[in-house]
Amino acid sequence: MKALVLAGGTGKRLYPITETLPKAMIPLAGKPVLEYVIEYLVHTNLNDIIIVVGPKKEQICDYFSTGKDFGANISYVEQKSPLGVEDAILTALPVLEKEEEFLIVHSDFVASSEIIRRAIEYHKGLDSDATIVITLVDDPTLYGAVEIDENAKIKRIIEKPKKEEAPSNYAAAGVYVFKGEFLKKLEETKRFDAAVQSMIQEDKTVYGMVWEKDWTEITYPWDVLEANRFVLAQRLKGKGSFIAESAQIDSTAKIEAPVWICDDVIIRPRAVIRGPCFIGPDSFIGDGALIRDHTSIGKHVSIGFGVEIKNSLIFDDSSVGRLSYIGESIIGRSVKIGAGTQTWNIKIRGGPPIEMNIDDKKVPVPAERFGAVIGENAEISINVSIFPGKKIGAGSTVFPGVIVEEDVPSNAEVRAKQEIQIITKKDSKL
Numbered sequence: 001m002k003a004l005v006l007a008g009g010t011g012k013r014l015y016p017i018t019e020t021l022p023k024a025m026i027p028l029a030g031k032p033v034l035e036y037v038i039e040y041l042v043h044t045n046l047n048d049i050i051i052v053v054g055p056k057k058e059q060i061c062d063y064f065s066t067g068k069d070f071g072a073n074i075s076y077v078e079q080k081s082p083l084g085v086e087d088a089i090l091t092a093l094p095v096l097e098k099e100e101e102f103l104i105v106h107s108d109f110v111a112s113s114e115i116i117r118r119a120i121e122y123h124k125g126l127d128s129d130a131t132i133v134i135t136l137v138d139d140p141t142l143y144g145a146v147e148i149d150e151n152a153k154i155k156r157i158i159e160k161p162k163k164e165e166a167p168s169n170y171a172a173a174g175v176y177v178f179k180g181e182f183l184k185k186l187e188e189t190k191r192f193d194a195a196v197q198s199m200i201q202e203d204k205t206v207y208g209m210v211w212e213k214d215w216t217e218i219t220y221p222w223d224v225l226e227a228n229r230f231v232l233a234q235r236l237k238g239k240g241s242f243i244a245e246s247a248q249i250d251s252t253a254k255i256e257a258p259v260w261i262c263d264d265v266i267i268r269p270r271a272v273i274r275g276p277c278f279i280g281p282d283s284f285i286g287d288g289a290l291i292r293d294h295t296s297i298g299k300h301v302s303i304g305f306g307v308e309i310k311n312s313l314i315f316d317d318s319s320v321g322r323l324s325y326i327g328e329s330i331i332g333r334s335v336k337i338g339a340g341t342q343t344w345n346i347k348i349r350g351g352p353p354i355e356m357n358i359d360d361k362k363v364p365v366p367a368e369r370f371g372a373v374i375g376e377n378a379e380i381s382i383n384v385s386i387f388p389g390k391k392i393g394a395g396s397t398v399f400p401g402v403i404v405e406e407d408v409p410s411n412a413e414v415r416a417k418q419e420i421q422i423i424t425k426k427d428s429k430l
Helices: 035-042 057-064 085-091 113-126 181-189 190-201 223-238
Strands: 001-007 050-055 073-078 103-104 130-136 144-149 156-159 169-178 205-212 254-256 259-261 272-274 277-279 295-297 308-310 325-327 356-357 361-364
Touching: 001 035, 001 085, 035 050, 035 073, 035 103, 035 113, 050 085, 050 205, 057 073, 073 361, 085 181, 085 190, 113 130, 113 169, 113 205, 130 144, 130 156, 130 325, 156 190, 169 181, 181 190, 181 361, 190 205, 223 259, 223 277, 272 277, 295 308
Parallel strands: 001 050, 001 103, 050 073, 130 205, 254 272, 259 277, 277 295, 308 325
Antiparallel strands: 103 169, 130 169, 144 156, 144 169, 356 361
């Protein structure tokens, strides 16, 4: 059975992270999210993998190449324009049309390889024409909402319904097993939900396999934090710490709870590393720094004296200057953060929830705490304060002392206006 991985989306709701990085390549604890999905497939002996790529395809193709290093045989098809899931699947029609059965999987979720294995076993055990993995969610309007009967047979599926139209809180979880005839239906209808509905109306067997374990899909920036927490728990829970032999950890530094510390990491005196957390190769943790739980730090990252980082992701080649605080934030590649910068990560007492501007709409953040999202190659100067939920676009520069109260677009400069008065002291004794 071949596996089709959908990785051609732009991930525009994740801006500015995806301004320069494919959604599927967002790093979680040292690996892109797509690598976890490929591991799930390989662990289930699905080694023949086709990846649908789109904008910034080179980053995916260069990283995974032929798949040999990942135990897979990977080929690619290009989705010329990001026209949705249906177009992505039909783009792969020439390599799938002769398949009796195939699996489709999204590239932007984390769960475990069991989700793939169970889907295939369920599909084969029932000799189903289609099997859709479903899971309970709080807001089905963000997904394909699914209605099932008492035998888990799917009655209908509605793609991103209005709240009042959602048939249940079951949502498609991004894993599907189909017999070949599904492709004909998709060619006819051009809509995923309509193709499935057409099969149901023709009395084809379409089942929902209920997934009751942890599952996180990355749709919004706060989902990246949740997915990172999930991955850290998977890699470290009950397994103890992994510390590379080449890591240089000062005798006065403290390592608390499980941590993953890679090759050639330097941890200076009195630093505290409080897991679960991940520190990538060749990174530097300065004197007295505090790296708190659920933080992932990429490779070639420099963390200065007295910095505190909590529940955040710092991508490769970035630096955080001394005495800064980074909380519940996502810092892109090659970002420079100056000394004394603070990410404000909690709403004002008695004030409204934290909101983010996404697709020109204000979207409430479903968490008590959320900091900043900073795009690739941005430069944040000293003593900058950033309000909760604010975004700073790729390549932008924020000058010293600025209070960032609104989103900063890409390739912009932000300066604070100030009025200076110099008054001679009347009682000066000089």
